[in-house]
Amino acid sequence: MTERSNSKSNYSRRDALRLMAIGGAAGLIAPNLLGKPAFAQNPPASPTGRVVVGFSQEPTVFNPLMPHTECDDAVHFSVFDALVRMDPKGVLQPNLAVEVPSQDNGGISEDGLVWRIRLRDDVRWHDGTPFTAEDVKFTLELITNPKFRAWRTAGHSLVRDIKVVSPTELTWRMEEAFAPYLSFLAETFMVPKHILEKEADPNAAAFNQAPVGTGAFKWAQRIAGDHIELVANADYAGEGPYLERLVFKYIPDMTVLYTQFKSGDIDLVDQAFITADHYEEASKLPDRAVMLERGASVESIYLNLEKPQFKDPAVRQALYAAIDRKAILEAIYYGVHAPTETFMPQNSYYYNPNLPAQEFNLERARQILDEAGWVPGADGIRVKDGVRLSFSNSTTSGNHLREQAQQFLQQTFAEIGVEMTISNLPAAVMWGDFWLKSQFDSAMVGVTYLIAADPDATNRLHTKAIVAKGGKGSNTGQYSNPEVDALLDKGTRTFDREERRAIYLRVQEIVRQDLPFLPLFAYANVFGRKEGLEGFEANSNARVASWHAAGWHWKA
Amino acid sequence: MRGFLLNRLSQSLILLLIVSVIGFLVLNLLPGGPLAQFGLDPGMTQDDLDRLKEQLGLNRPLLMQYLDWAWRLLQGDWGHSFRDGAPVLAVIGRHVFATLLLMGTSTAIAIAIGTWIGIRGATHRYSMFDHVATVGAMVALSIPTFWFGLVGIYIFSLRLGWLPAGNMYTIGDGSVLNYLHHLILPSIVLSLVHVAIWSRYMRTATLDAISQDFVKTARAKGLSERRVIMKHVVGNALLPMITLAGVQLPSILTGALVTETVFTWPGMGRLFLDSLGYSDYPVVMGLLMFSAILVILGNLIADIAVAIVDPRIRLG
Numbered sequence: 091m092t093e094r095s096n097s098k099s100n101y102s103r104r105d106a107l108r109l110m111a112i113g114g115a116a117g118l119i120a121p122n123l124l125g126k127p128a129f130a131q132n133p134p135a136s137p138t139g140r141v142v143v144g145f146s147q148e149p150t151v152f153n154p155l156m157p158h159t160e161c162d163d164a165v166h167f168s169v170f171d172a173l174v175r176m177d178p179k180g181v182l183q184p185n186l187a188v189e190v191p192s193q194d195n196g197g198i199s200e201d202g203l204v205w206r207i208r209l210r211d212d213v214r215w216h217d218g219t220p221f222t223a224e225d226v227k228f229t230l231e232l233i234t235n236p237k238f239r240a241w242r243t244a245g246h247s248l249v250r251d252i253k254v255v256s257p258t259e260l261t262w263r264m265e266e267a268f269a270p271y272l273s274f275l276a277e278t279f280m281v282p283k284h285i286l287e288k289e290a291d292p293n294a295a296a297f298n299q300a301p302v303g304t305g306a307f308k309w310a311q312r313i314a315g316d317h318i319e320l321v322a323n324a325d326y327a328g329e330g331p332y333l334e335r336l337v338f339k340y341i342p343d344m345t346v347l348y349t350q351f352k353s354g355d356i357d358l359v360d361q362a363f364i365t366a367d368h369y370e371e372a373s374k375l376p377d378r379a380v381m382l383e384r385g386a387s388v389e390s391i392y393l394n395l396e397k398p399q400f401k402d403p404a405v406r407q408a409l410y411a412a413i414d415r416k417a418i419l420e421a422i423y424y425g426v427h428a429p430t431e432t433f434m435p436q437n438s439y440y441y442n443p444n445l446p447a448q449e450f451n452l453e454r455a456r457q458i459l460d461e462a463g464w465v466p467g468a469d470g471i472r473v474k475d476g477v478r479l480s481f482s483n484s485t486t487s488g489n490h491l492r493e494q495a496q497q498f499l500q501q502t503f504a505e506i507g508v509e510m511t512i513s514n515l516p517a518a519v520m521w522g523d524f525w526l527k528s529q530f531d532s533a534m535v536g537v538t539y540l541i542a543a544d545p546d547a548t549n550r551l552h553t554k555a556i557v558a559k560g561g562k563g564s565n566t567g568q569y570s571n572p573e574v575d576a577l578l579d580k581g582t583r584t585f586d587r588e589e590r591r592a593i594y595l596r597v598q599e600i601v602r603q604d605l606p607f608l609p610l611f612a613y614a615n616v617f618g619r620k621e622g623l624e625g626f627e628a629n630s631n632a633r634v635a636s637w638h639a640a641g642w643h644w645k646a
Numbered sequence: 647m648r649g650f651l652l653n654r655l656s657q658s659l660i661l662l663l664i665v666s667v668i669g670f671l672v673l674n675l676l677p678g679g680p681l682a683q684f685g686l687d688p689g690m691t692q693d694d695l696d697r698l699k700e701q702l703g704l705n706r707p708l709l710m711q712y713l714d715w716a717w718r719l720l721q722g723d724w725g726h727s728f729r730d731g732a733p734v735l736a737v738i739g740r741h742v743f744a745t746l747l748l749m750g751t752s753t754a755i756a757i758a759i760g761t762w763i764g765i766r767g768a769t770h771r772y773s774m775f776d777h778v779a780t781v782g783a784m785v786a787l788s789i790p791t792f793w794f795g796l797v798g799i800y801i802f803s804l805r806l807g808w809l810p811a812g813n814m815y816t817i818g819d820g821s822v823l824n825y826l827h828h829l830i831l832p833s834i835v836l837s838l839v840h841v842a843i844w845s846r847y848m849r850t851a852t853l854d855a856i857s858q859d860f861v862k863t864a865r866a867k868g869l870s871e872r873r874v875i876m877k878h879v880v881g882n883a884l885l886p887m888i889t890l891a892g893v894q895l896p897s898i899l900t901g902a903l904v905t906e907t908v909f910t911w912p913g914m915g916r917l918f919l920d921s922l923g924y925s926d927y928p929v930v931m932g933l934l935m936f937s938a939i940l941v942i943l944g945n946l947i948a949d950i951a952v953a954i955v956d957p958r959i960r961l962g
Contacts, residue, residue, distance in 0.1 A: 142817060150730040159683060239701050242689040298731050314740035315912030317817060337817050341910050346812060353803055353811040518678025521685045541689040549688055562692055
C-alpha cells in the first residue's frame with residue numbers, strides 16, 4: 091500500500107509506483123480486526139460525528155443474501171456480520187464465530203466433511219433479540235430455499251444436516267470436502283430468523299427495505315436516489331463504532347463524484363473510486379489523503395485457445411513479448427496500475443512474487459515465431475500450415491483507454507508480422523454470449539479470478555468450467571491443462587493454509603508458462619478521504635472501501 | 647365537449663396500448679437484461695443465473711410476460727422493481743418531488759424571462775437587445791446542458807464557493823433555505839435552454855400578432871403603444887404558447903436526464919437512466935406509461951385551455 095497524503099510526503103507518480111513494486115502490498119499497516127488497529131489514534135469514548143461516503147452506483151439491495159453488486163456491500167458490511175471476515179492481508183479473522191474453524195482446532199474434521207462453528211454469546215440483533223445458532227441455521231437454509239432469490243449458492247448447496255447443538259454452537263455436514271467455503275462464509279452475512287421466518291415471501295419482506303442486523307451500524311433511513319443513513323449501534327459486540335452517523339451518498343457521475351470530494355461534500359470516495367486521470371491532481375489537494383490501493387482484478391488480453399491461431403504456445407509467447415506494457419501503463423493509464431505476471435491479486439496470501447518478468451522485446455518475439463515455423467506471407471503477415479496469424483480483439487465499445495491500448499498493441503503486433511483487427515461491441519453484447527460462450531478471438535478484459543478472495547480459480551481455469559464445451563463456469567478462454575486441473579481439484583480439498591499456498595504458487599507458475607491470457611496490469615484503485623478521518627484501512631480482499639467503518643473516527 | 651372527451655379518451659387508450667407494446671418489445675429485445683450485471687461476477691454460476699431468470703419469470707415467452715404485465719397493470723398493480731423490490735408506484739413517488747421542485751422552478755423562470763425577452767425582441771426588432779437575445783438563444787440551444795452545469799459548478803462552487811456543487815440539500819440540514827440554496831444553480835442552468843425556446847417562440851408569435859389588422863386598428867384608434875402591445879398583441883401572441891406549455895408539461899414531472907445527473911439531483915430523470923442501466927423492466931415500463939399518460943394529459947389540457955381562451959375554437 092502506498093499512501094500519499096500531501097501534507098506528509100511529496101512523491102512523484104513514478105516514486106509511488108516504485109514503492110508499490112518494492113513494498114508489495116501489505117507490509118505497512120498491521121491490521122487487527124477485532125483489537126485496536128495499530129495506528130488508531132485515540133478514538134472517542136462514545137460515537138460522535140458523521141462520515142459521508144460517496145458512491146457512483148446506488149446501493150439498493152439491503153438483504154445481503156439477495157443478488158447485489160459491489161456498492162451494496164458497503165451497507166451489508168456495516169449493518170450485518172458474517173461468521174468470519176477477511177482482513178487486508180487476506181487472512182480470515184473471527185467475526186460472529188469465536189474462532190475460525192480449522193482442522194487444527196477441530197472446527198473442521200480431518201476429511202473436511204464435518205464442520206463445527208462456535209459462536210460469540212454476547213451478540214444481539216439491533217432490535218435487542220439475542221443472536222444464536224438458530225439464526226445461522228436459518229440463514230444457510232434460506233440461501234438454498236428454492237423460493238428465495240438467493241445470490242451465490244456455490245458451496246452453500248453442499249451443506250447438509252445443519253444441527254444446532256446449543257445457542258452458541260452448530261454443526262453441519264458437507265456433501266464433499268470444499269475448502270473455499272470458509273472464504274465464502276466471509277461474504278455470507280447472517281440474517282435474523284425471528285424476523286424473516288414470519289414472512290410468507292422472503293423476496294418481498296419489509297426487512298429487505300429496512301434491514302435489521304448485528305453490525306456496528308443500525309439502519310436509519312433511505313432517501314431513494316440520494317443517500318442511505320445509518321446510526322451507531324451502541325451495543326455492538328465488536329470494536330467500535332466511533333461514528334454516530336454513517337451516510338452512503340449516491341453520486342451518479344464519476345467527474346461529479348470527484349468534484350464533490352474536492353469541494354468537501356463527501357468525506358471518502360468509495361466505489362468506483364477516483365478515476366485514474368484525476369489521480370495526479372487529487373494527490374496534490376490540501377487536507378486530503380489520497381492513496382493507491384491494489385484491486386483484485388487483472389487487465390489482460392484473453393485468448394480463445396480453441397482458435398487455431400492461438401493453439402501454438404510460441405504464438406502466445408511471441409505476442410506477450412511484443413507488448414510494451416510500460417508504455418501502455420505510463421502513457422495511457424496515467425501510471426496508476428501496476429504490472430503483474432499472474433491472476434492472483436498481489437494482496438492475496440497466495441500471490442506468487444517469483445514468476446519470470448515479461449520483457450518487451452520485438453526481436454525476441456520475431457525469433458520465437460521464426461523458430462516455430464511461422465513464416466511471413468506475401469502481405470507480411472505470418473502463416474503456418476495454412477493458418478494466418480491474424481485475429482480480432484474485442485472489448486466494450488466506448489472505453490477510450492482500452493481503445494487506445496488496442497491501437498498501441500495493433501502497432502507493435504504488426505511489427506512482428508501479426509495482424510490484429512479491432513472489433514468492439516456494446517457492453518451488453520460483449521459480455522453476453524459472445525464472451526460467456528467463447529465466441530471471440532481475443533478480448534481485452536479486466537477479470538477477477540477469485541470468489542470471496544479464496545485462491546481457488548477453478549471457475550476460470552479448470553477444464554470443467556468451459557461453457558462452450560458443456561462445462562459449468564467462466565473459463566471463457568477455454569484453457570485446459572490436466573496438471574492445473576489436478577492441482578485445482580487438490581486445492582479445493584486441502585484445508586491447511588501452507589499446503590494450499592504451495593498448490594496455488596505452482597498453479598501460477600504453470601499458467602505463467604502456458605500464457606492462456608496475456609496479463610497487462612493489475613488494477614489499482616485511487617482511494618481518497620479527508621485528512622482527519624482516522625482508523626481507515628483499505629482491504630483489496632473486500633470489494634468496497636467501507637468494509638470496516640466500525641473502526642473509523644474523526645481526529646479529536 | 648362531451649363527444650370530444652370520449653373521442654380523446656378512446657384515442658388515448660389505443661395510444662397507451664401501442665406505447666406499451668413497443669416499449670415492452672424494445673426493452674426486452676435489447677441485449678443484456680437484468681442479470682447481465684452479474685456476468686463478470688466470478689461467484690455467480692450459470693446455474694445461479696438460470697435459477698434467477700426462472701424466479702423472475704424472465705424465461706417465459708415474451709407474449710406471456712407482456713400479457714401478465716398488462717393484466718396486472720389494468721388491476722392497478724404496476725409490479726415491483728427488480729433492483730430494490732419496492733412497488734413501482736412507490737419508487738416513482740419517491741422521486742417525483744425532487745423533479746417537481748427542480749423542473750417547476752426552472753420552468754417558472756423560463757416562462758417569465760423567455761416571454762419578456764420574446765416580447766421585447768419583437769417590439770424592438772433588430773435592436774441591439776434583439777441581436778444579443780438571438781445570438782444568446784442560439785448559444786444556449788447549441789451548447790449541451792451538462793457543459794453549462796459543469797462550468798457553473800466549477801465557477802460558483804469550486805472557484806467562488808458561493809453555491810453548492812450539486813445535491814438537493816445538505817445531509818442533516820432540511821431547512822427551506824438550504825433547499826433554495828441548492829436549487830439556484832441547477833434551475834438556472836436548466837432554464838437556459840427553456841428561456842431560449844420560449845423567447846424564440848414568443849418573439850415569432852408576437853411578430854405575427856403585430857402585423858395583424860386588429861393591431862393597426864388599435865393603433866389607429868389612438869391607443870398608446872404600451873396599451874396596444876400589452877392588451878392586443880401579447881394576449882394574442884400567448885395563444886400558441888398555451889400549446890407549447892401543454893407539450894412541456896410532462897417534462898415537469900418526468901425530469902431532466904442530464905441535469906439531474908450532473909447536479910446529483912434524485913429525480914425522475916435519473917431514476918429512468920438508472921433503471922435503464924440495470925434493465926429494471928418493471929420500473930422502466932412504469933416510467934414509460936407514466937410519461938405517456940402525462941403527454942396525453944398535457945395535450946388535452948392545452949386543447950381545452952386554448953378553446954376556453956380563444957372563442958374562435960370550438961371542441962367537438
